[in-house]
Amino acid sequence: MKIVAFGGSSSKNSINKKLATYAAGLFEGGDVEVLDLNDYELPLFSVDREKEIGKPELAGKFLEKLESADVLVISVAEHNAGMTVAFKNIYDWASRQKKEVFANKPLLLMSTSPGKFGGKNSLEAAKISLKWYGGNIKDTFSLPSFNENFDVENGTISNKELDNALKDIIRNFDYELNS
Ligand SMILES: Cc1cc2nc3c(=O)[nH]c(=O)nc-3n(C[C@H](O)[C@H](O)[C@H](O)COP(=O)(O)O)c2cc1C
Numbered sequence: 001m002k003i004v005a006f007g008g009s010s011s012k013n014s015i016n017k018k019l020a021t022y023a024a025g026l027f028e029g030g031d032v033e034v035l036d037l038n039d040y041e042l043p044l045f046s047v048d049r050e051k052e053i054g055k056p057e058l059a060g061k062f063l064e065k066l067e068s069a070d071v072l073v074i075s076v077a078e079h080n081a082g083m084t085v086a087f088k089n090i091y092d093w094a095s096r097q098k099k100e101v102f103a104n105k106p107l108l109l110m111s112t113s114p115g116k117f118g119g120k121n122s123l124e125a126a127k128i129s130l131k132w133y134g135g136n137i138k139d140t141f142s143l144p145s146f147n148e149n150f151d152v153e154n155g156t157i158s159n160k161e162l163d164n165a166l167k168d169i170i171r172n173f174d175y176e177l178n179s
Contacts, residue, residue: 100134
């Protein structure tokens with residue numbers, strides 16, 4: 001079973017990438033591939049830019065990675081109560097090549113931030129958006145106060161209660177293709 005995971009951020013030390021990596025590793029028997037959005041950096045999307053450069057190969061490669069997954073684990077970062085430009089940009093470019101960007105693959109959608117709301121606004125925004133673009137969201141999880149609740153050295157959630165909540169979600173995960 002292939003798990004494709006990424007953080008919805010281009011930060012080098014993305015906390016969402018760390019959370020997505022941890023969660024992906026909790027799926028039993030999963031072969032995990034973690035993507036880095038820096039590998040999919042494109043000019044800011046606009047219809048004019050699209051006329052100039054057409055369908056960028058990188059967006060096609062991003063779509064292929066999502067298509068190759070049995071399960072998607074995405075943790076969206078929050079900038080100004082919404083999804084980051086880095087994630088939205090590759091998402092927009094990809095959606096012009098294929099409407100079902102997230103390929104209806106069973107998806108665990110997450111978020112985290114250093115704040116106590118754990119990037120929940122971005123999670124909600126992603127929930128609304130992704131479901132129209134092949135996002136088969138099976139469950140969601142938000143980790144509040146990342147710096148207090150995540151052990152960066154070990155790459156694990158340090159708060160036992162929150163860790164158990166995530167493990168429960170993964171134990172009960174619905175692998176059906178369509179919700
Ligand atoms: C421009 C900007 C806006 C931000 N806005 C929010 C916000 O609305 N809510 C929040 O919880 N954190 C916000 N943050 C803090 C981010 O959650 C924090 O930088 C986090 O590390 C981003 O996730 P990442 O490390 O995966 O990129 C913001 C950070 C930046 C740089």
